[in-house]
Amino acid sequence: MQTILAQGKGSRSGMVVMLLAFVLSACAVKSAVRSYAEPGADLRRFHAYSWGPAEILKTGDPRLDSNEIFQRHLQAAVERELAAKGLAKNPAVPPDLLVHYHASVTQRIDLSQHEPFTACPDCKPFVYDAGTLVIDLVDAQTGKVVWRGWSEGNVDGVLGDQRWLEERIDRDVTRIFARWPH
């Protein structure tokens, strides 16, 4: 790959280089899913959950701030996953687990193509909207976070399209809960 990039001459190979640069830049920002579990925490001891106090932090994008349509879709996706894990949302039962989430969007500049080993002299920095979705499960008795799962990725254009946004929420929530330990 390096040699192909380095040898790029003339307009046709220039185009190949641009294409490769595009592919590389897409790779550099593909979404990642991670999770963190409190050491020694046993998630099997939790049976009933409820939603914690609503998100009041700004998301970083005015289109998402206090957007209940977005929030309801996200909550429904999380509730599906929790139900599949055997956790119940029953107002009659005092919850032992509280669920919080936080969605945020930040503009990022990716300069990775300027690293010397890419040998790509006319690659430009790449600006994109990075979206992060964090889901916290909190022990209702101690108030401690027992599990946190999150996903991070390029959301350019996603927020502007309701269907795309909802597909991304469904996908990311499923992927986050796939990291659930049991």
Next chain:
Amino acid sequence: MKGEPMSRLRVTAILALSAVVLAGCATTMGAGAYAQRGLELSRYRTYDWGPADALPTGDPRLDKDPDFRDHLEGAVEKQLAAKGFVRATQETGRPDLLLHYHASIDTRIDVGQTEREYGACRNGDCQSWVVNYEAGTLVLDMVDAKSERLIWRGWAQDSVAPMLADRNRMRQKIQEAVGRMMGRFPHR
């Protein structure tokens, strides 16, 4: 060749100019909407403006700007009338829908490199430039007055610097923003 350095300079000048023009165009207005799933608009007929948004606009240039407010509300009311909605009066009673709007300005970054796109890069000496611009976002919310649930949100985004400098341009942009977001609002 004798004339080459001169013509290359001219080409560079033209490219620089088009870069500036394109940079202006790069931030054309974006608009869209979110709708509650299964939204039945036939349930709604009357509307009114809800209490002013608690969130600040994030910019003193738009806060308490009566001209901005008048034009925005006027544009929305016109679109709603065309779609068969009626503003609530004493006769119609309480409104079915409450409207809120929120305008904000954020500084955003854009990266350009028009030279390469025009194939004028030689020996890899393309310069990419990073520009800051101010992106304005207008959000229009429609809330079911009974359930107090958000049922529809329209949004429009554009670079605001040229509008803040020119009243007429701002009015035009408000018309365009409202027209485009409401174009996504289903007829009753």
